[in-house]
Amino acid sequence: MKYVRIDRPEGPCWAVVKGEEALTLSKPPFDGVEYDGGRLPLCQCKLLAPCSPSKIVCVGKNYAEHAREMGADPPGFPVLFLKGPNTLNRPEGAIHAPAFVTQLDYEGELGVVIRQRAKDIKAKDFTDYVLGYTCLIDATARDVQRHDGQWTRGKSMDGFCPVGPFVVDDVDPASLKVETRLNGKVVQQGNTADFITPVGRLIEFITASMTLEPGDVVATGTPAGVGPMIPGDVVEVEIEGVGILKNHVI
Numbered sequence: 001m002k003y004v005r006i007d008r009p010e011g012p013c014w015a016v017v018k019g020e021e022a023l024t025l026s027k028p029p030f031d032g033v034e035y036d037g038g039r040l041p042l043c044q045c046k047l048l049a050p051c052s053p054s055k056i057v058c059v060g061k062n063y064a065e066h067a068r069e070m071g072a073d074p075p076g077f078p079v080l081f082l083k084g085p086n087t088l089n090r091p092e093g094a095i096h097a098p099a100f101v102t103q104l105d106y107e108g109e110l111g112v113v114i115r116q117r118a119k120d121i122k123a124k125d126f127t128d129y130v131l132g133y134t135c136l137i138d139a140t141a142r143d144v145q146r147h148d149g150q151w152t153r154g155k156s157m158d159g160f161c162p163v164g165p166f167v168v169d170d171v172d173p174a175s176l177k178v179e180t181r182l183n184g185k186v187v188q189q190g191n192t193a194d195f196i197t198p199v200g201r202l203i204e205f206i207t208a209s210m211t212l213e214p215g216d217v218v219a220t221g222t223p224a225g226v227g228p229m230i231p232g233d234v235v236e237v238e239i240e241g242v243g244i245l246k247n248h249v250i
Helices: 064-069 123-129 142-148 199-207
Strands: 002-007 013-018 021-025 035-041 046-048 056-060 079-083 104-106 108-114 130-137 161-168 177-182 185-191 217-219 227-229 234-239 243-249
Touching (some): 002 021, 130 217
Antiparallel strands (some): 002 013, 108 130, 130 161
């Protein structure tokens, strides 16, 4: 299935995409799909981030070439950091850095949306806990990250994590093409087959330390080719079989 969240006057709701329509749901689809009879043209819907996470768990340097471009050896274990709910941004939303930021970078990634509470999960069972997969931009104030010597502030500014537009449950995360475009020019190309730590082992590693809740997101790392964005730029992340996430830098 292909899930979305849409903005309506009466409040956000989940929907399932069928062709060019959004079939609205009576509740989030974490424990099953319940249609409420609503049908909306997808082109007329304002799409929100397709989940409402309590936290976004990010994996740093999960592609060897990206680790090297950042001046580091590929790590021997997943390097984790968090982005808070304040960073969540919608498809077509604006990415805006505070005036003191001098280098705002794009990082295109595969996101994993959690379906049910997950703690101490084994890698072989990870699909039981996944609602589906989405596109994600890990916007980063690179100068702040370097200045601080750690990642929290530079990664966690308001709106620094666009997600969407869809959550798709019928793709295999083991081999998906990931491409980032800046103003139409390809700036990142990768494949999840090149993950240092694949999705199942990431879920096992993360849930050994912290509980993942329904709607939480795991950002699985970015390929080589990260670089700066400036106001007026349009950044797109396309993931094979998942969709295209587009956002505007202002």
